Amino acid sequence: MRALGSLGSSGRGAGGCELGAARAVMVARERVCRLFNGVRPERVVMCANATMALNLAILGTVRPGDHVVATAWDHNSVLRPLFALRDERGVSLDVVGADERGALDLDELARLVTPGTRLVTCTHASNLTGDVCDVGAVARIAHDAGALLLVDCAQTAGARPVDMQALGADLLAFTGHKALMAPQGTGGLIARPGVEVMPTLRGGTGVRSFDEGMPEAWPEHLEAGTLNAHGIAGLSAALAWLDDLGVERVHRHDLALVRRFAKGVRSLEGCTLYGGLPRDLALLDGSRPERDHAPVLALNVRGWESSALALALEERHGISVRAGAHCAPLMHRALGTSRTGAVRFSFGWFTSDQDVDYALDALGRLAREA
Amino acid sequence: MGRRLEARTVAAFDSTHEALEAERICRERGVAGRLIPTPTAIRADCGLAWAMPPEARGDFEEAARHGFVVAGLYDLEL
Numbered sequence: 357m358r359a360l361g362s363l364g365s366s367g368r369g370a371g372g373c374e375l376g377a378a379r380a381v382m383v384a385r386e387r388v389c390r391l392f393n394g395v396r397p398e399r400v401v402m403c404a405n406a407t408m409a410l411n412l413a414i415l416g417t418v419r420p421g422d423h424v425v426a427t428a429w430d431h432n433s434v435l436r437p438l439f440a441l442r443d444e445r446g447v448s449l450d451v452v453g454a455d456e457r458g459a460l461d462l463d464e465l466a467r468l469v470t471p472g473t474r475l476v477t478c479t480h481a482s483n484l485t486g487d488v489c490d491v492g493a494v495a496r497i498a499h500d501a502g503a504l505l506l507v508d509c510a511q512t513a514g515a516r517p518v519d520m521q522a523l524g525a526d527l528l529a530f531t532g533h534k535a536l537m538a539p540q541g542t543g544g545l546i547a548r549p550g551v552e553v554m555p556t557l558r559g560g561t562g563v564r565s566f567d568e569g570m571p572e573a574w575p576e577h578l579e580a581g582t583l584n585a586h587g588i589a590g591l592s593a594a595l596a597w598l599d600d601l602g603v604e605r606v607h608r609h610d611l612a613l614v615r616r617f618a619k620g621v622r623s624l625e626g627c628t629l630y631g632g633l634p635r636d637l638a639l640l641d642g643s644r645p646e647r648d649h650a651p652v653l654a655l656n657v658r659g660w661e662s663s664a665l666a667l668a669l670e671e672r673h674g675i676s677v678r679a680g681a682h683c684a685p686l687m688h689r690a691l692g693t694s695r696t697g698a699v700r701f702s703f704g705w706f707t708s709d710q711d712v713d714y715a716l717d718a719l720g721r722l723a724r725e726a
Numbered sequence: 727m728g729r730r731l732e733a734r735t736v737a738a739f740d741s742t743h744e745a746l747e748a749e750r751i752c753r754e755r756g757v758a759g760r761l762i763p764t765p766t767a768i769r770a771d772c773g774l775a776w777a778m779p780p781e782a783r784g785d786f787e788e789a790a791r792h793g794f795v796v797a798g799l800y801d802l803e804l
């Protein structure tokens with residue numbers, strides 16, 4: 357609230373309000389860099405959301421004629437820019453498939469990624485099933501071929517520790533409005549030093565105004581236009597709060613909720629839970645990082661169309677869920693839910709065991725109606 | 727009668743981030759000066775510059791060795 361009343365425009369003057377905004381943005385960059393174990397805070401590019409960050413990364417690294425490998429887990433914020441590059445700029449695109457449980461075929465990835473591949477994209481955790489990708493394995497395949505790796509952390513940022521360097525991510529995109537609990541309109545792209553990203557947006561930066569091109573220095577290189585300093589101040593406050601709380605603590609909390617909910621759903625007649633979790637529930641104890649899970653789960657209930665189920669949960673029980681396709685068309689296709697869609701439940705730090713039990717009770721009641 | 731000008735040493739930076747980093751380190755080390763809008767005489771700049779009394783130049787250059795990059799130093803009358 358203090359930011360709303362006091363911050364001016366970052367990088368656009370040396371008055372108290374403008375410097376206050378610039379300092380607030382700098383502190384936010386440093387906090388983002390620390391959270392994701394980035395190398396340099398100036399390689400944190402502030403964006404309006406993960407979609408913008410992913411577009412900057414994809415459009416700024418892929419040139420006409422390049423080869424890109426994506427995965428079936430990828431969100432439309434990755435797929436649509438890539439489809440456009442394929443259709444309009446002669447980019448060659450391969451997509452690694454997923455099986456009916458949503459598991460990615462890493463052998464197929466290894467076959468598709470070749471020394472000519474420019475970029476590999478992957479989603480840290482599916483926004484549909486919540487399954488977590490073995491990013492380290494993807495990174496090894498990408499880097500062995502000399503390709504860059506772009507990781508979409510929209511579902512994991514703030515929900516579990518994300519170490520950009522340990523993952524091997526060359527580019528990492530995050531949003532503020534999910535588990536980071538920051539305002540909508542915040543997010544960013546982090547680039548490993550040395551990774552060249554051409555500007556997609558061009559315009560005022562407050563820097564080198566007489567140059568025809570965008571400044572070479574980061575972050576202004578990719579930050580055209582006035583920043584959302586007020587939102588970024590909110591992001592910064594959320595990061596400080598999360599740092600005090602501890603992301604690992606949030607992670608343990610969320611995993612316990614996921615296990616509780618998944619166990620309950622498995623005992624309900626007529627409920628189908630998607631992804632690898634029904635198999636791996638017993639492994640969600642932290643002992644196998646590759647069996648980790650983001651705090652989202654997708655399901656269907658026999659006899660209920662997904663949007664009707666979502667509506668009933670909201671109207672009769674006050675539970676907000678998301679029905680439909682979740683901007684993840686290829687994952688729905690893999691799971692066989694293109695026609696039906698699915699209902700996604702999301703949990704977070706402020707969700708309690710009682711909330712989960714309440715949701716399970718509501719689901720049980722609705723399942724018995726069908 | 728014209729405005730009385732003062733001699734100032736002005737440091738330019740390549741990015742706002744670098745200028746703010748310089749401000750922080752200078753403040754920590756007690757280097758005199760402040761961030762100002764970059765004078766128009768300096769074109770290769772970010773929008774912010776560090777202006778200081780000429781006698782603070784040595785302290786500033788010493789501070790720069792502790793973590794920020796200066797794009798240029800100029801002696802100006804402001």
